[in-house]
Amino acid sequence: MEAGRFCHRRKKGHAYVSTDLMVMLERLSAAYGPQGWWPLPTLAGIDGRNRVGYRAAPSMPVPSDAINASQARFEIAVGAVLAQNTAWTGATKAILALHHAGFLSPGVLAGIDETLLGNTIHAAGTFKIKARYLKALATAWPAFEFEQPTRTQLLTIQGIGYETADCILLYCFGQPVFIGDAYARRILLRTGFFSSQQSYESTRRAAALLLPLDATYLAEAHALIDEHGKRCCRAKPLCKACPLTRYCLDARC
Ligand code: SF4
CATH class of the missing domain: 1.10.1670.10 (Helix-hairpin-Helix base-excision DNA repair enzymes (C-terminal))
Structure with a gap:
């Protein structure tokens, strides 16, 4: 089958196979x-979110009534990097550790010692490489406060591949992409x-x-x-x- 084309097979004995x-x-x-989605652990229990940071209903990923939309966007991007190749529970612990340490902002993350950052996000796994990725993200991020990034721009940041870039475009900036x-x-x-x-x-x-x-x-x-x-x-x-x-x-x- 050609890449990208859907085939519509029909299973023998089944009255109906959905192609929809x-x-x-x-x-x-x-x-x-x-x-x-996307869960925001730092807003757990507030801003219409449950005790682990999920909204009660589908909504714009960063709703206009978010307490701080800019901070929410950065937290989502950080979460997308931390969640690479690991369960969300580990990423959540790392996000909260960053939050409690006062590191969850682009300015602080960009300038922080990489070893200290790695130790802080230990719960997310592969923490040494993720610390490097987070610093690259934080360094690039301020430009996106004024102009939404393109996919190409995101893909130039160390540690951001197709899936992470698309999660950022969709959940941070409301761009309609399928993951x-x-x-x-x-x-x-x-x-x-x-x-x-x-x-x-x-x-x-x-x-x-x-x-x-x-x-x-x-x-x-x-x-x-x-x-x-x-x-x-x-x-x-x-x-x-x-x-x-x-x-x-x-x-x-
Ligand atoms: S979609 Fe459901 S029925 Fe099909 S393989 Fe997965 S678990 Fe099984």
Whole structure:
């Protein structure tokens, strides 16, 4: 199959195989409820967020009523770097450690000793390299306070790859992009949207053609897909508990 093209296979014996990604996302939403990403641990319990920093309903990633939208954007970008290759619980601990130490601002992070920064974000794993990445992000960040970054600009910053750049564009700046991360690629392959493994870029482009160009929608879609990847569609899938069994070519139940 050509990269980026969806195939619409039909599973023998199934009355219906959805080829509609929006329908599947609706089912995930019905099963898991609103996700309210991106979580902001420093605003946990305030600004309409629950005790771990998620909003109660899908909304613009940085709502206009955020206590400090500029600070929220930077926290999201820092979280996107800290969450690379690790669970969100570890990233949360690192964000709160930065917050409590008074380091969670571009000016402070850019000038801080790298070893001290690494020790502070220890909970996020690979802390030495993430400290370097955070300093690069903090150094570049002030320019984005006045003008939204382009994807190309973000990709020039050390430690920022496609997925991190797109998370920043979507959740910090409300740009409508689909996050073609490992969970999305796995789920779209298993449910038959793809007939072979796809790259991040081809997944991003192909899925975006099927979904509304709306940042709030795509922010929630990414959250639902990741929730599904963690709960059910794991490397070893838990198909019996899956809300997509009816639509899935790989259902093992
Ligand atoms: S039925 Fe199984 S393989 Fe298919 S989406 Fe659900 S968990 Fe994944």
